[in-house]
Each structure stands twice: as structure tokens, then as C-alpha cells.
Amino acid sequence: xxxxxxxxxxxxxxxxxxxxxxxxxxxxxxxxxxxxxxxxxxxxxxxxxxxxxxxxxxxxxxxxxxxxxxxxxxxxxxxxxxxxxxxxxxxxxxxxxxxxxxxxxxxxxxxxxxxxxxxxxxxxxxxxxxxxxxxxxxxxxxxxxxxxxxxxxxxxxxxxxxxxxxxxxxxxxxxxxxxxxxxxxxxxxxxxxxxxxxxxxx
Amino acid sequence: xxxxxxxxxxxxxxxxxxxxxxxxxxxxxxxxxxxxxxxxxxxxxxxxxxxxxxxxxxxxxxxxxxxxxxxxxxxxxxxxxxxxxxxxx
Numbered sequence: 001x002x003x004x005x006x007x008x009x010x011x012x013x014x015x016x017x018x019x020x021x022x023x024x025x026x027x028x029x030x031x032x033x034x035x036x037x038x039x040x041x042x043x044x045x046x047x048x049x050x051x052x053x054x055x056x057x058x059x060x061x062x063x064x065x066x067x068x069x070x071x072x073x074x075x076x077x078x079x080x081x082x083x084x085x086x087x088x089x090x091x092x093x094x095x096x097x098x099x100x101x102x103x104x105x106x107x108x109x110x111x112x113x114x115x116x117x118x119x120x121x122x123x124x125x126x127x128x129x130x131x132x133x134x135x136x137x138x139x140x141x142x143x144x145x146x147x148x149x150x151x152x153x154x155x156x157x158x159x160x161x162x163x164x165x166x167x168x169x170x171x172x173x174x175x176x177x178x179x180x181x182x183x184x185x186x187x188x189x190x191x192x193x194x195x196x197x198x199x200x201x202x
Numbered sequence: 203x204x205x206x207x208x209x210x211x212x213x214x215x216x217x218x219x220x221x222x223x224x225x226x227x228x229x230x231x232x233x234x235x236x237x238x239x240x241x242x243x244x245x246x247x248x249x250x251x252x253x254x255x256x257x258x259x260x261x262x263x264x265x266x267x268x269x270x271x272x273x274x275x276x277x278x279x280x281x282x283x284x285x286x287x288x289x290x291x
Contacts, residue, residue: 016290019204020282023211024275025267027224032266034225035234036258039241043253048245 203290210289220281227274233266240265 042048052058064073083092088105103109107116211217228234244261245253 015203016283016286019207019290020279020286022204023208023220023282024278027220027278028267028270029263030221031225031228032237032263033259035237035241035266036255036262039238039245039262040253040255040258043245043250049242049250 207286207290211285214289216285220278223281224274224278227277228270231271231274233269233271236269237262237266 039048063071065071066073068075070076079095082095084095084098085092086098086101086105088102093101104112104115106112241258241262244258248257
């Protein structure tokens with residue numbers, strides 16, 4: 001009995017295996033036929049060879065697979081360390097800083113107009129009209145727009161003192177609440193400046 | 203017995219699922235592109251104007267069967283066997 005059962009089940013198994021193989025064969029054939037019909041239609045409709053060009057062009061535009069190059073064959077970090085000469089001030093600037101520098105140097109771009117506006121406002125108030133010589137390095141000037149007067153006056157004095165290193169003015173980093181040492185000598189407080197005429201002329 | 207199995211396979215949607223799975227995997231492994239490249243050769247040989255469906259079918263199915271990777275065949279067979287084990291007896 002047991003022997004028969006074993007042989008019966010192995011027969012079943014081989015049958016099942018045969019069935020499984022057949023099913024697989026059907027599926028593969030289906031996939032192949034799918035490709036056939038697609039290709040045949042493409043041939044008859046004329047678009048099968050559409051993406052081919054002549055051999056020379058194909059070789060020319062082949063994907064590049066070398067280290068240090070992108071797929072087009074270009075060197076992609078070629079200008080990381082290069083320096084450019086500014087046409088305006090003739091200084092040598094690092095490539096990644098070049099665009100912001102040009103913005104300030106040429107007086108174009110959003111921030112440059114803000115600096116210019118501020119100078120217009122304080123230009124009528126201060127007889128001492130020494131404008132900053134190094135426009136492009138005054139990134140700190142552009143950080144806070146709301147309190148024109150205090151900053152400008154304090155800034156003016158700072159810049160008079162240090163025309164070549166405006167970045168040392170650390171007091172401007174705390175504009176929202178704290179006032180720098182310089183400002184206490186004025187008779188004005190930061191936020192209230194807006195009420196005074198001199199601080200905010202329109 | 204085979205007929206019932208096939209019927210069940212279709213009715214339960216397993217046949218469609220297997221078809222889709224096979225198609226996706228074949229595309230993924232580059233089988234389709236290989237086969238299409240082979241088609242190009244066949245067509246260039248027979249002449250673009252004179253190619254018939256029969257020509258293509260004969261050549262392509264034969265080549266296509268051969269090109270299917272063994273790992274993929276094994277994977278599908280496993281799935282089929284699992285299905286049969288569950289539903290065939």
C-alpha cells in the first residue's frame with residue numbers, strides 16, 4: 001500500500017511538474033507573440049527603424065562612461081577652483097562668489113537696490129556722506145530692513161571707522177532686540193526710530 | 203485535469219498576474235531589447251517590405267524562449283508550483 005502511495009504521489013508530482021512547465025511555456029510564448037505583433041505593426045507602419053541613425057552619429061553621441069566625466073563627456077567640476085576677474089572693479093573673485101559679487105558691484109539685483117535706497121534716505125540727513133567703498137562685502141547691511149535709521153547711523157560711523165573691514169561690525173548681528181554699544185550713545189532706540197522723521201523720510 | 207487547472211488559473215486571475223509579472227521582469231532584465239535587436243537583424247535580412255507575421259513569429263518565439271534567463275524561469279516555476287499545490291488537488 002505504502003509503495004503504491006509513494007509511486008502514485010511521485011506520478012502526480014511529475015504530472016504536476018509537467019503541467020507547470022507547460023504553463024510556463026504558454027506564458028513565455030505569449031510574451032514573445034506580444035513582441036512579434038508590436039514589431040510587425042511598427043514595421044508595416046514605418047516607425048520601426050525611426051530611432052536609428054547612421055553608425056557615425058551613433059558612435060559620436062554614445063554615452064560616456066569614464067571616471068571624472070559626466071555622460072556627455074564633460075568635466076563637471078572644471079570651474080570649481082577657477083577665479084574670474086571682475087570687469088567692473090578688476091578684482092579676482094572665486095567662481096562661486098562671482099555672481100553675488102557682480103550683483104553688488106554693478107549695482108543690480110535685489111539687495112543692491114536696498115543698499116541704494118538706504119543711502120538715499122540717509123544721504124539727505126547726514127552731511128557726512130561718505131558712502132561705503134567696499135559695496136560688495138557688506139552682506140550684513142542687507143539682513144534687516146525694518147529699522148532703517150538706527151542701523152544706518154550706527155553703520156555709517158562704523159564704516160567711517162573701518163572702511164575696509166565692515167564684517168567686523170558684529171553688533172549688526174543682533175538687530176532684533178539688542179542694540180550695539182555704539183547705539184547707546186545716540187539718543188535713539190532701535191524700533192522707535194521709525195517714529196522720527198529723520199529715521200524714515202519718504 | 204489539465205483543463206480544470208487552466209480554468210482555475212484564469213478564473214482566479216493568477217494567469218493575468220503571472221503574465222504581467224513575466225512581462226515586467228523580462229523588460230527589466232533586457233530580454234525585450236535583446237529580442238528587438240534580433241528582430242532588426244531578421245527584418246534587415248528578409249527585407250523591410252516583405253516581412254510577414256509568420257516569419258517573425260517563427261523566428262522570434264524560438265529565439266525568445268532561449269533568451270529567457272534561467273533565474274526568471276525558476277522564479278516563475280516556483281510560483282506556478284505553489285499555485286498548483288494549493289489548488290490542483
